[in-house]
Amino acid sequence: MIRLLLVWLLFAGAGLAHQIEEISISVVLDGDRVTAIAEADAAYMLPEFRGDEDVEAKDLAWLREQDPAGWRRIAGECEDYWRSCFRLKADGADLAWTLSVPDLAKEKPGFLEEGDPEDLPMLAVRIEAVLPPGASKLGIDWKEPFGVNLIVTTGEGASAETKPLVSGESAVVAERAADASEMRPAETSFAGWIRLGFVHILPEGVDHILFVLGLFLLVPRWKPLLQQTIVFTLAHSLSLAAAASGWVRFPSTPVEVLIAASIAWVGIENFWAKELGKGRLVLVGIFGLVHGLGFAGVLAELLPAGQPEKLPAALFGFNVGVEFGQITVLAMAFATFAWWGEKRFVWVKRIGSAAVALAGVILVVERLAGIDLVSFL
Known part of the structure; x- marks a missing residue:
């Protein structure tokens, strides 16, 4: 009986074995080119720091202490992570995309001099794709092993739309207007807010x-x-x-x-x-x-x-x-x-x-x- 009760009380903790709760990403279309910029925690991109809340959170000072080989590893693991979790869709079909971490590609990364050492080690991850001719709907599939939510923002200013995706969710995040090359944000569904x-x-x-x-x-x-x-x-x-x-x-x-x-x-x-x-x-x-x-x-x-x-x-x-x-x-x-x-x-x-x-x-x-x-x- 005691064991059953403790399992019941603690079961929810099993799904929380991660250090972060969400990742933000902004999606923009210029002509037929899709550009998505995600703000990612550099430490969370490394598998040894992912999935265990007992691991001490890393800061910008930690990122600065890494050598070029360490930065290259972070970039490689970052690509592996996004390839495993993130899919772009054009009218429901897989859309090929490329990924880069601009700061880690520089000879002297900007984070060496910018930011407080106690800040989180955040890096901009750039994902690019080309929307095929005739495609009208841009979608995202998100499947994250530790339940981290993806917060997708499309559009700018008053026309911006935020769509939160829980792990395992697929959604159309933007649509191409019939008479223009611009994308308009897809409305967040009522069911999406219920799910969240x-x-x-x-x-x-x-x-x-x-x-x-x-x-x-x-x-x-x-x-x-x-x-x-x-x-x-x-x-x-x-x-x-x-x-x-x-x-x-x-x-x-x-x-x-x-x-x-x-x-x-x-x-x-x-x-x-x-x-x-x-x-x-x-x-x-x-x-x-x-x-x-x-x-x-x-x-x-x-x-x-x-x-x-x-x-x-x-x-x-x-x-x-x-x-x-x-x-x-x-x-x-x-x-x-x-x-x-x-x-x-x-x-x-x-x-x-x-x-x-x-x-x-x-x-x-x-x-x-x-x-x-x-x-x-």
């Missing part, structure tokens, strides 16, 4: 999974659980909308610390709370407001700037995806433990609540101190 919200919970949202499991462990019955989740959903939907609209602003670090503290408190309170009371519902509502601010921080990074008319669909779709993710967590929890019987579930509640509380305390310490104590959290 879901992925933010499963598998990426370990903290939110722990909170939802803490609610489940108090009383594993649908009526009290629905009361808590409805209050939580309404609260985080309200704060998510307010923050994403720019009506309220909070620094990310205090928000993340408060989210961790909410996890710890739910786990601790489960030890003396026997049934759902009004006090618990009030706290769940407050915690929901805080969690919504955390969701807003993610959503804000993905929305194109200066296009408020696109906010409602993105906001609603992302929120729907989050709810689907939370419902999935609850359904899995019910399928795993709800049938055990009241007497046996007492031990599940005690052990599970202790694990949730401990994880919350660890997250509080990590986010206050800026350190990693447990890699999968």
